[in-house]
Amino acid sequence: MATRVLGWTSLLLLAVTTYAIFFVARPVSGEGDAGRIVYFHVPISLVAFLAFFVVFAASIAYLRTANPRWDRLGRASAEVGLVLTTLVLITGSIWAYPIWGTWWSWDPKLTTTLILWFMYLAYLMVRSYAEPPRGPRFAAIVGIVAFFDVPIVYMSSYWWRTLHPPPAIGPLAEAQPSSTISQILLLSMLAFVLLYAYLVRVRIEIEEAESEQTFRGEVVGARA
Amino acid sequence: MLGLDHYAPFLLSAFGITIVVLAGYALYLWSRLNGVRRRATRTPSGDDYSGRNVSAAAPRATTAQAASSANGPTRP
Numbered sequence: 001m002a003t004r005v006l007g008w009t010s011l012l013l014l015a016v017t018t019y020a021i022f023f024v025a026r027p028v029s030g031e032g033d034a035g036r037i038v039y040f041h042v043p044i045s046l047v048a049f050l051a052f053f054v055v056f057a058a059s060i061a062y063l064r065t066a067n068p069r070w071d072r073l074g075r076a077s078a079e080v081g082l083v084l085t086t087l088v089l090i091t092g093s094i095w096a097y098p099i100w101g102t103w104w105s106w107d108p109k110l111t112t113t114l115i116l117w118f119m120y121l122a123y124l125m126v127r128s129y130a131e132p133p134r135g136p137r138f139a140a141i142v143g144i145v146a147f148f149d150v151p152i153v154y155m156s157s158y159w160w161r162t163l164h165p166p167p168a169i170g171p172l173a174e175a176q177p178s179s180t181i182s183q184i185l186l187l188s189m190l191a192f193v194l195l196y197a198y199l200v201r202v203r204i205e206i207e208e209a210e211s212e213q214t215f216r217g218e219v220v221g222a223r224a
Numbered sequence: 225m226l227g228l229d230h231y232a233p234f235l236l237s238a239f240g241i242t243i244v245v246l247a248g249y250a251l252y253l254w255s256r257l258n259g260v261r262r263r264a265t266r267t268p269s270g271d272d273y274s275g276r277n278v279s280a281a282a283p284r285a286t287t288a289q290a291a292s293s294a295n296g297p298t299r300p
Contacts, residue, residue: 021239033229
């Protein structure tokens with residue numbers, strides 16, 4: 001029930017955000033309508049960071065307690081985070097072409113984001129292919145190590161002044177955006193946070209149902 | 225209409241890909257969840273398990289002679 005409410009609320013907020021992006025926001029000066037991509041590119045990247053922080057916290061909790069709940073949360077969050085990071089890379093490239101004249105540049109921000117993507121892909125591969133109890137433990141270690149790339153990604157455009165613009169919102173933003181831009185960014189952020197929470201919940205439900213079935217199968221097999 | 229400028233194809237393709245990827249992922253999760261739930265309703269639970277539910281073949285009498293025994297191979 002709570003999962004459904006979460007799903008419908010995120011869908012509603014995404015619809016409102018879409019309306020705001022296309023009908024309320026004004027074209028960004030110098031970027032035209034391509035600048036509107038920022039309204040979903042930036043929130044998706046911040047929600048991906050949130051997802052990876054959850055993986056980091058869940059991995060530490062799993063290594064301390066060995067409770068499979070933390071493992072499930074970490075795996076679900078890593079998968080959703082990877083999907084979001086994929087979107088960050090795609091939408092960023094599409095934004096870059098008209099603005100920079102190239103789809104891809106080995107800019108520190110882009111390169112560290114690509115490394116982040118590969119690290120969480122490695123997390124999911126370790127989690128899928130290594131047998132329990134080793135798999136969850138190894139994946140938790142990867143989940144902790146990989147998170148150290150997140151602050152590097154965020155700070156990269158601040159440390160190395162290259163092509164990618166510095167942070168648009170947050171404490172490191174050089175110029176705070178106008179109230180309309182901030183409101184749309186916050187609305188978009190909220191919509192994607194709720195969508196993230198919904199997808200993680202559904203992913204955890206799948207994991208729980210599957211592990212329950214495996215357990216039942218083992219019980220039946222043992223009795224036979 | 226929206227009054228978009230010449231950058232509109234980039235905006236619309238980025239937005240379209242975002243929607244398609246997110247909707248596709250959500251659909252994949254739903255179908256997996258439904259599949260797991262369907263299997264769960266079909267599989268007998270551990271509580272109602274009994275030996276009668278096992279569809280294993282009953283042991284059959286065989287005419288084959290054992291190749292060997294604890295006393296060594298049988299001699300004619």
